[in-house]
Amino acid sequence: MGAPAVIGEGPYGSLGSPDANGLRLPAGFSSRVIARSGEDIGPRPYEFHILPDGMGAFRTKDGGFILTSNSEAPYLPGLAEIGAGAIRFDKNFNVVDAYPILKNTWVNCAGGVTPWHTWLSCEEIDTGKVFECDPWGRKPWNGSNWIERPALGVFKHEACCVDPKGKRLYLTEDLGDGCLYRFTPDKYPDLSSGRLEVAIVQESGKVKWAEVPDPQFTGGTPTRKQVDGATTFRRGEGMWFDGGTVYFATTQDDRVYAYHPESTYLEVLYDGVALGDAAPLHDTDNVTASPISGDLYVCEDPGGNALDGLQVCIISTEGEVAAFCEATPEAHKDSELTGPVFDPTGSRLYFSSQRAKFPGESASAGIIYEISGPFRKTRTEPRDSKKPAVKVRTLGKPTLRRLIRQGQPFMVEVADESLPVEVEMELVAPLRRARGRGSRQATIGRKRVRFGKSGRKQVQVKANPNYRKRLREGRFGRRGRLIVVAKDAAGNRTRVVKPVSFR
Structure with missing residues (x-):
């Protein structure tokens, strides 16, 4: 992408009237419910977890895929039993199975997919860890389906992503003075040991990386305060790697950043504050990119106060930001939208409304939605033609x-x-x-x-x-x-x- 995004109509135009799921979408797009908290899904059956958050998608050999979903359940009796679950689809997008892949963890917010086909689930607590999970439920780690990865740091994790060319991981921290981290495994892709570093962003935008002395937080000083001069971000949120670029959002200042590992430069891709009242995207949270077009999709999290509705916005490769989907306040005003991800073919988009409550219902529930329609099948180059x-x-x-x-x-x-x-x-x-x-x-x-x-x-x-x-x-x-x-x-x-x- 090029210069900071500007307000536009985007590639799909304006939104239509709300559908039966309380979603407004562009012409040609439709939604369906995939899973709902507390209800059975799949043949086993599997009771879908509460507070669905970050998601990932993994291609299967039969032409289908697996959708992984975190649960942001806090530490309360009976609530933290499921840290993450998986929903399996066949090649025709039918749900054929569902099962847990991580248990007994707390506040699993976002995470990240790996090129070696595992799901990294991130705990958003002060002593949070990253857990590597097998989406297929094959229990590859001494009979367990998941394994702790404390080498990636012990802090209030939000999300992570993998740069397969640089053989490194990047991680965000969900605090008002949180940092941006980089992890280099000793033996990629083994995440059991390696070097955790924190970003120091210079005035020019060039990023230097400094090693965190105590990444596992054993000495009482949080990781974000162990390196003098470490750059702080206003609540690091969702993160995604696409086309050689690390994208991540910060929710307190309505920003989306783009970090370029090869040049080591960081730029602001979207600045809602700078765009003013007309900005379509606020409270930037989870991020994903279309595997085909490269367009970014960003969810909003207003902290359970969405009186004007919630949006998934698109930041197109041409550099325009526009609303793609709106969850109306009648059903979603106390919710947040989470976990956007495309299936591996780029044909359908999935995201969750974490605490949806429709008129007449006594309790809220997390819902995973599937959006289908004429998503772009080509990658358009940026229109940035401004000469230096x-x-x-x-x-x-x-x-x-x-x-x-x-x-x-x-x-x-x-x-x-x-x-x-x-x-x-x-x-x-x-x-x-x-x-x-x-x-x-x-x-x-x-x-x-x-x-x-x-x-x-x-x-x-x-x-x-x-x-x-x-x-x-x-x-x-x-x-x-x-x-x-x-x-x-x-x-x-x-x-x-x-x-x-x-x-």
């Missing part, structure tokens, strides 16, 4: 002596830019050749510098060692040009040519 705004100013009076010894200083400024920018500078001057052969242009100095986003840097362009002798001998003309090419992460370029005269 770059300015260059010569510092001091240029001299050949300075160019040869220390380098000629320039001030480079990149303005009004939210993407990483690479600036390449070439100092070109005419090289005098033998009598009658005229001169040719030669690059006598070159420098490359990176900007995380907008900023200003002093840059020294030094003489090319191959030309220093000829510069001293006066074989170059003293009037040259500085050619500056700025390229942002979306591929947009700006070229600036500045005359430079040397004494």
